[in-house]
Amino acid sequence: MKAFVRFAWSVLAYNLAVVVWGAFVRATGSGAGCGKHWPMCNGEVVPRSPALETVIEFTHRATSGVALLLVVGLVVAARRTFPAGHAARRAAWASLALVVVEALVGAGLVLFGWVAKDDSAARGWVVAVHLTNTFLLVGAIALTAALAGRPRGLALRGHAGLAAALGVAAGALILTGASGAIAALGDTLFPATSFAEGLRQELSEEAHVLLRLRVLHPFVAVFSTVALGWAARAALRARPDADTRSASFAVLLLAGLQLFAGVLNVALLAPVWMQLVHLLVADLLWVALVVLAAAALAPPAPRSRRRAPRAARRRRWASPGPLPSGEGRSVAGLAPSRTASPALAGPATEWPEMNLRPGRRIDVGGRSGVAMAKLESVEGYGVLVLAVALLAAFTLRMANPPADVVRAASAPRAVTVLEEISIPLAP
Numbered sequence: 001m002k003a004f005v006r007f008a009w010s011v012l013a014y015n016l017a018v019v020v021w022g023a024f025v026r027a028t029g030s031g032a033g034c035g036k037h038w039p040m041c042n043g044e045v046v047p048r049s050p051a052l053e054t055v056i057e058f059t060h061r062a063t064s065g066v067a068l069l070l071v072v073g074l075v076v077a078a079r080r081t082f083p084a085g086h087a088a089r090r091a092a093w094a095s096l097a098l099v100v101v102e103a104l105v106g107a108g109l110v111l112f113g114w115v116a117k118d119d120s121a122a123r124g125w126v127v128a129v130h131l132t133n134t135f136l137l138v139g140a141i142a143l144t145a146a147l148a149g150r151p152r153g154l155a156l157r158g159h160a161g162l163a164a165a166l167g168v169a170a171g172a173l174i175l176t177g178a179s180g181a182i183a184a185l186g187d188t189l190f191p192a193t194s195f196a197e198g199l200r201q202e203l204s205e206e207a208h209v210l211l212r213l214r215v216l217h218p219f220v221a222v223f224s225t226v227a228l229g230w231a232a233r234a235a236l237r238a239r240p241d242a243d244t245r246s247a248s249f250a251v252l253l254l255a256g257l258q259l260f261a262g263v264l265n266v267a268l269l270a271p272v273w274m275q276l277v278h279l280l281v282a283d284l285l286w287v288a289l290v291v292l293a294a295a296a297l298a299p300p301a302p303r304s305r306r307r308a309p310r311a312a313r314r315r316r317w318a319s320p321g322p323l324p325s326g327e328g329r330s331v332a333g334l335a336p337s338r339t340a341s342p343a344l345a346g347p348a349t350e351w352p353e354m355n356l357r358p359g360r361r362i363d364v365g366g367r368s369g370v371a372m373a374k375l376e377s378v379e380g381y382g383v384l385v386l387a388v389a390l391l392a393a394f395t396l397r398m399a400n401p402p403a404d405v406v407r408a409a410s411a412p413r414a415v416t417v418l419e420e421i422s423i424p425l426a427p
Contacts, residue, residue, distance in 0.1 A: 031116055038110045098133060119208065128182055172224035232248040
């Protein structure tokens with residue numbers, strides 16, 4: 001599985017490079033480098049003596065073809081690695097469908113002439129759709145890698161609030177990306193020599209539709225940043241584990257970096273290199289949000305798997321039953337008291353079910369104790385309690401004291417109730 005995860009992340013990294021190069025094609029006006037031919041380039045499979053624009057466009061097409069083959073390989077690897085119905089297999093198939101759509105949208109831009117200096121409104125809308133599909137493709141590949149160890153995918157039931165927060169953040173980020181694609185196209189087609197000139201272009205009554213839409217992008221970006229912060233906070237409150245903390249930190253860090261990159265892009269009048277950096281950070285932010293959703297909405301482990309160690313401990317400490325009749329004597333056993341507390345009520349041969357968490361007050365034998373241990377999990381705390389109980393039982397057995405309630409305390413404090421059992425022993 002580790003090899004598959006590494007391969008999936010490698011496919012994602014390669015596709016991000018292809019996406020950034022595609023933005024370079026648009027920013028340099030090289031989209032018409034192969035004319036209106038697709039998939040051929042100026043009627044040739046491999047152009048001979050090409051111009052610089054042709055080299056840039058043909059390189060993008062060649063690398064896009066390799067990206068398609070890599071996604072096909074990802075699907076094949078997912079089928080060989082995971083059983084039918086696994087979430088990673090479904091995400092891999094979604095990646096394949098989206099990379100095909102990506103190729104068709106790119107072909108449409110070329111065949112309809114929505115490249116180079118074309119400033120039609122249709123090109124703006126198609127560019128926005130192109131960026132949206134790119135986000136979905138990158139997210140599907142990231143989800144393929146993130147779900148490799150989670151066969152049941154995402155658990156939406158019982159997490160309506162968290163799912164809503166993540167959904168709003170995802171929708172806001174897609175809307176920001178789409179408006180950013182239109183704004184970048186406006187920067188390419190209508191470059192300004194100063195910030196004041198760019199502002200006059202946008203506010204003019206005769207402004208092009210791409211310029212009028214460009215002015216909306218900063219407001220959408222601020223809204224999406226707020227939505228991302230809300231989603232990260234909701235994820236941390238719902239599941240404060242290591243994976244969620246790391247993904248939340250990445251989302252918040254990249255959101256701040258993206259805002260800074262946007263301001264710098266406007267201040268520098270959108271140079272080509274800054275446009276590429278801005279797009280790359282946006283893609284990384286989207287990937288971080290997808291990983292956060294996969295971590296925060298991951299279903300819990302099956303109940304039987306989580307309780308197996310505790311069940312094994314119950315079997316280990318269960319009463320062995322009566323021994324053959326004969327002269328015997330009383331020994332101190334380990335059966336839990338049924339009368340010490342309602343929380344401990346249950347059969348004498350089984351340990352009671354107690355939801356122990358660090359810092360939670362528990363009631364044992366009518367007295368209150370505070371679990372001060374700062375342990376990583378409930379299992380770690382349970383092992384500590386069992387260890388203290390075992391030590392107390394051994395001490396009682398050697399000393400053979402009268403029957404009484406024994407309190408075993410250590411640092412951190414834990415309380416265990418023991419009850420004496422009279423068992424006839426064989427002579």
